[in-house]
Amino acid sequence: MKGLAVNNSMRKRGLYLGVLPETAADKNGSMPLTLDHDLDALPQAGRRLTVAELAEHVDDLAGRLWAAGVRPGERIAIHKVANFDVWVLASAAARVGAVPVMLSPALDAATVGALLGRLEQPHLLTDVHKLDVLADVPLADLTNRVIIVAGSRPGAASLTEFAGSPRVQPVLQGLDEPAIITHTSGTTGLPKLIVHTPRTQRARLRPQLFLLSLMRKRETVAISIPFVHSRLYAAMALCLLQGMPVLLMRESAPDKVATFFLKNRPGLIEVLPNSLMEWEGLTDDPRKPFASVKYFSSTFDAIHPGTMSRLLNSSARRAPLFFQIYGQSEVGPAVGRPYFRKTAHRTDGRCVGFALPGSARVRVVSRGGKRPSKKNPGFIEVKWPGIAKAYFGEQERYDANLNGGWWRTGDVGYFTWRGCLHMLDREVDVIPGVTSSLEIEDLVLGRLRELSELVVVSGPNSEPIPVICTHEDKPLDRDRWREAVAEFPHLAAPVQIPFAELPRTGTLKVRRTELSRKLGENMTDPA
Structure with missing residues (x-):
């Protein structure tokens, strides 16, 4: 890949993580970001940053990665303890034109080794803790070089030793070249490596920008999403570009969440559905940690109506809203719908949403010649520019999911006469005799x-x-x-x-x- 100099026309057509903090700092440099944890790669940064300081840290780490030998077009697998510096390091890698590959800290050593092998000699950016976990993985054979974020280990370069390295000019990929690689959840086996491009990432912002435009004022946004997940990179882009103060959360224990919310008072929270179930008990907390929340958002799994109802009733804001978006890492947001305080408890949780402005086209294809319905659900398929580019190292598997540009999600469902998409089950989870x-x-x-x-x-x-x-x-x-x-x-x-x-x-x-x-x-x- 040949690096391209930064130019504004390309920025408008694609989302470039490496220059995103810099772009946001030009408009909202004093906007705060508050963390509930310290950064391993930047221990002196503290837990409260401005966007301008964030851009400076990304630029600094990009210089260090360049000094460590990372070059445009090379893949750099980032696998370390969960921490927001994962996002900062990915942005720094993208700034030098490399392709960050986000490997969850929850993956076991054998899975990490298999994915490194599939990546064909990537750099590995990790920490001393994960090096201990990967002790039996032949990293010398599987990687170009191993870089740790801090400290020292034989055979590994450390970003600490490159502190103060000269800054480098940012490099942009082509609009349809790999920009970042994330992976699937691996619920049915070895995770697939999903290739995102500047164009596909930019397309995914459109429907969510529309939703944000409906908000009467900017709100402080609390984000509790795995730092390696593709959704985090879209959420951070939206917050930075729209000038919305961010709370970045690593802790998920209900008592710690309550304390953090009471201190920082978010107006919008984006959280994993299962985390919200874990936090459901906080709706009875007399301190009312959700009192400030006007908007609840979830984009991973459908969430149970009872949980939504209790969360909405715990808000002290006028007319709070729960917005659910149905999609997956390969396609981004597909459909969505709002839930309201007075009606959420009696809503059909299988109705996952309607088409969003600027978003994907969705269809349901018959599985056996019969019209898709609740009793005969069909395959849910999606088509739009936000679909990921490829599965790295598994192009045939990726191509098998495409039919004339339509992506088969692996879910089954049907449309109601009102146009609501009902998602009943994953295809692999369908049980004979069970509707859903x-x-x-x-x-x-x-x-x-x-x-x-x-x-x-x-x-x-x-x-x-x-x-x-x-x-x-x-x-x-x-x-x-x-x-x-x-x-x-x-x-x-x-x-x-x-x-x-x-x-x-x-x-x-x-x-x-x-x-x-x-x-x-x-x-x-x-x-």
Whole structure:
């Protein structure tokens, strides 16, 4: 790849992470960013930065990466302890024209090794803690070089030793060249590496910019999303370009979240759905940590109506709003819909949204020749410029998902006569005789507040088995359970497990395939 000098026309057509902080600083340099943690790569930066200071740190780290030998077009895998400096380092890598590859800190060593092999000799940017975890991975064979953010280790360069390196001019990729690589959640196996370009990233901002334009005033935005996830890079771009103060969260324990919110009073929060379920108990906290929140936003999994209702009722703002966007890492935002305080509790949680202005076209394709409906859901497909460019190292797998430019999401559902897309299940999670596992989960969780999680998976004989977790792992009242599921006589007896034993991804999605496999093993174990 040949680096291109920065020019304004390219910036307008693509989203370039490497110059984003600089661009934002020109307009809103004094805008604050507040963190609930310290930065490993920048220990002196503190927990409160301005956008101008953020741009300076990105420029500084870009110079250090250049001095460490990172060059335009090269891939640099970033795999370190969860921290906002992951975003800062990715932006610095992009500034020198490299392609940051975001590897979740939740990945095990074997998975990291497999992905490094697929990346064909990338640089690895990590920390001493992760080097210990990767001790049995042959990094010398799999990587170009290993760079750590601080400290020292034999065989690894350290960014600390390059402090004070000369600054370098930013480099822009072509609009359709790789700009950043993220990965799928890996719920069904080894994660796929998703290639995003400046053009696809810019396209994904359009529908969300429209939604932000409906806000009467700028709000402080709290973001609690994995720092390696593609959604964070869109969310940060929106906040920086729109001049919205940001709260960046690593901590997820409810008591720490409450303290942080009470001190900083966010008006908008973007959080993983499963984190919101974990924080649901805070709606009864007499300190009212959600009182300042006008807008709740979630873009990963559909969230249960009961949870939305309790969150909306915990806000002290006039007419609070919960906005849910349905999409996936490969396609970005596809459809969305608002929920309101008075009606959220009785909303059909499977109705995930309507077309958004400036967003994707969505269709549902028949699976067996019948018109898609609730009883015969079809394949959900998406088409628009925001679709990711490729799966790195797996182009055939990527191409297999495309049909005339339409991307098959892997979900099944149907459209109502009002035009609402109903997403019923992942295709791989469909259980014979069950209209929608997710619908059952929505309804039962709304009836039994003692449940912290409910997942319906396929058993050894394809029977639907409800796996349940309760708050504080208390025993389930079986009479209350039978009453709650009376309309679902096809459900097998519930299996209760501790919440901590649920297999999850880095975005807290339940690994349903893995959970189903473990159930099968336990049920057939002669012991």
